[in-house]
Amino acid sequence: MPFPHEPFREPAIWMKYDHLTVKQRLDHLGGLSQFEKDIFESNVATFGSAPGSDIGFTEVLRWFALGGHSMAGVFERAGIYKLGNGGMTAFARAILRDFQGDVLFNTVVQKVDQGRNGVSLQMQDGRRIDAKAVVSTIPLNCLGDITFNPPLSALKTDAIASGHINKGAKIHFSLAATEPGWFATCSASGTSLYVFALSDHNGHEPSGPRGTWCIGFGYNGHLVDKRNSKGIIEAFRENLRPDAEVQAYLTHNWMNDPYAKGNWSCWGPNRFSRSVQELQKADGRVFFASADWADGWRGFVDGAIESGQKSANDVKEFLNSQHRVKL
Ligand SMILES: Cc1cc2nc3c(=O)[nH]c(=O)nc-3n(C[C@H](O)[C@H](O)[C@H](O)COP(=O)(O)OP(=O)(O)OC[C@H]3O[C@@H](n4cnc5c(N)ncnc54)[C@H](O)[C@@H]3O)c2cc1C
Structure with a gap:
């Protein structure tokens, strides 16, 4: 490529x-x-x-x-590289500070109705929002939960039904020992529940390095019960670090989060050539921006930025063209 x-x-x-x-x-x-x-x-x-x-x-x-x-x-x-000074949370807050419109949190979109002159969003809590155009950033694996009226194209519907395949667990561990950096992968043909793990850092105490913070990633569909501490820790030791003394772990169940239904986007065979360009296309007044179908860094924050910038330009052009028609 x-x-x-x-x-x-x-x-x-x-x-x-x-x-x-x-x-x-x-x-x-x-x-x-x-x-x-x-x-x-x-x-x-x-x-x-x-x-x-x-x-x-x-x-x-x-x-x-x-x-x-x-x-x-x-x-x-x-x-290797990560966002410093507050990480993703600080990054998201900075984007929010830049934004000048109204914001609604905890509001689930259920239905998107499109007419000749505008779009109407029906929310789960009964509210309705009307707009001239809409940018949807709903992830690929969640788009099937939204009713589009009129329905989306057959190709888009097929891509949404197929979704992306990444549904693994991500678990942060605190280990007692202060270890030098490491990276480990586990064979897919064995019995490992983990696919890979890496050490992240040795703490941020002024007195110097103390302990090891590392991240383990599970194979799709495994390690789904975040409260199963015995299973999570035993598999970590068996598959990755037999001598590790795990002090604590922290995880979020991305695959069962109804507003994510998976991790970073990764596709199975036949999908790239068949679905990417179709998912990038607007449907009338509805524009689709997501890292899940970005061109380059698909499945990364950079892909979300790429796709968001493109959709913002497309909406601007669309609204300007509507304005010109009226004049
Ligand atoms: C565990 C994990 C680790 C990752 N690690 C990295 C990494 O190291 N580096 C990297 O670059 N990327 C990483 N990614 C990928 C990156 O986080 C995503 O690709 C990126 O955040 C996607 O941005 P987005 O704006 O397209 O979608 P999102 O940030 O997923 O935003 C979509 C929004 O839509 C909302 N939503 C969903 N359904 C509805 C609905 N019906 N109504 C209203 N809102 C809805 C969701 O709540 C969410 O806020 C990781 C992702 C995961 C899950």
């Missing part, structure tokens, strides 16, 4: 391989031992918390291209 930020720019040879899973592509390759294939598969399983038999091969091509066409580049860009 020569141009990951413009994936459909020719030559888009990757489209030829879009029907393959990672596992099928690895099975085609000669000259590699099973061990080497397993190591590679467990590394790319981190892209979607899933075995190679579930992840589309072209998702791996995309990450590889985003990493500057190197695996070291992938892990450097995706894993």
